[in-house]
Amino acid sequence: MKNSLFEIRQVIMKARKQGWIPEESIGKINRMLRTMENAGVPEVLTRFQEEKILSEGEIQLLEAQLRQYRDSAQKKGVIKKKLFSLRDVYKxxxxxxxxxxxLKGISLxxxxxxxxxxxxxxxxxxxxxxxxxxxxxxADQGSYIDYKGTRYQDLSSKERDEMRKKEFGFIFQESHLFSHLSALENVALPLRLQKKPNKECTEKAASILSRFMTKDELKSKKVFFNKKPNQFSGGQKQRIAAARAMVHSPKVIFADEPTGSLDYDTGQMVMDALFEAAAEEKVxxxxxxxxxxxxxxxxxxxVWMEGGEFKNQVVHSPENTMVLVKQLTGKELSKKKRSRPS
Ligand SMILES: Nc1ncnc2c1ncn2[C@@H]1O[C@H](COP(=O)(O)OP(=O)(O)OP(=O)(O)O)[C@@H](O)[C@H]1O
Ligand SMILES: [Mg+2]
Known part of the structure; x- marks a missing residue:
């Protein structure tokens, strides 16, 4: 079973979207969850009630949604379909x-x-x-195959470009927005590259960008849409970049330290918006x-990388969290745990 914190956060994000938990409670909940890392669900729900963050009815609704979340997660786990398969990839x-x-022969x-x-x-x-x-x-050698059975190393550079444009979205540490384009046009870019009709480009960009905006920003939507990147804060730029990564409904989003240059709260906001949108679009x-x-x-x-190799793979659970923490504090890993594809 996954960590309670993870499950509760997913359900809270949904509740926020549905609008039945007020914004100020969301802030309190997030602060509380940070202090309850390995607590169980009943403990967390009791604290919500004790601290009067949620009413009894709201807690019951949350419990029902947690059950629903677990059911669908279980189904998802049963039908585990491979999207990518990498074998012995070197660079x-x-x-x-x-x-x-x-990279020294990674497989995943x-x-x-x-x-x-x-x-x-x-x-x-x-x-x-x-x-x-x-x-x-x-890569130099090794094979990497996608869900359609495409061997990436067999693709021509034109086919690679096409695939990247249509099926992938990217977010990097820096937003890499085009300075001469407005926020809306930056978001619309992946659709323009695919030569989609003008109306579709602007409408889709406006709809996805709105999902990454705060309530206050939405009050003057047009102003936000028309501003150029140098008129935005770091967090706003990353939210625009996240919207751009999703606008063309990619199959995969590659996010390379997307919040690495942001402060904690802004990073959290970008991540919430990104993962909420990704969950809805099943990316x-x-x-x-x-x-x-x-x-x-x-x-x-x-997955944990060290010296160009995957040293370990873990799924979310309180015990595995401890494994992860050990790795992150620099403790040597057992060679036996070297990962192979499951
Ligand atoms: N073009 C290059 N020429 C030579 N070495 C390179 C090149 N690109 C990457 N490397 C080396 O390959 C190794 C892996 O680099 P990579 O950027 O993948 O690391 P990373 O895990 O993403 O690091 P960080 O967390 O700092 O971003 C590094 O030692 C880097 O110096
Ligand atoms: Mg890096």
């Missing part, structure tokens, strides 16, 4: 000192609709892995981060 770079292997299965965290210290190969999977970089998210608490909050499965 080297030539350096003045000789050949450097950034990635499943439909999952939220996968890729963790590891700086220089361990996380971005290289993400960029290879996202077809931004080519697979591959999320590279240094931030283990964020990974535990949002992700279902973790």
């Amino acid at each position: 080297h770079y030539k350096t003045p000192e000789g050949t450097f292997y950034a 299965n990635i499943y439909y609709g999952e939220i996968l965290a890729v963790l590891g210290f700086s220089g361990s190969g996380k971005s290289t892995f993400l960029n290879i999977l996202g077809l931004l970089v080519t 697979t998210v591959i999320f590279v981060t240094h931030n283990h608490s964020q990974a535990r909050q949002y992700c279902e499965r973790f």
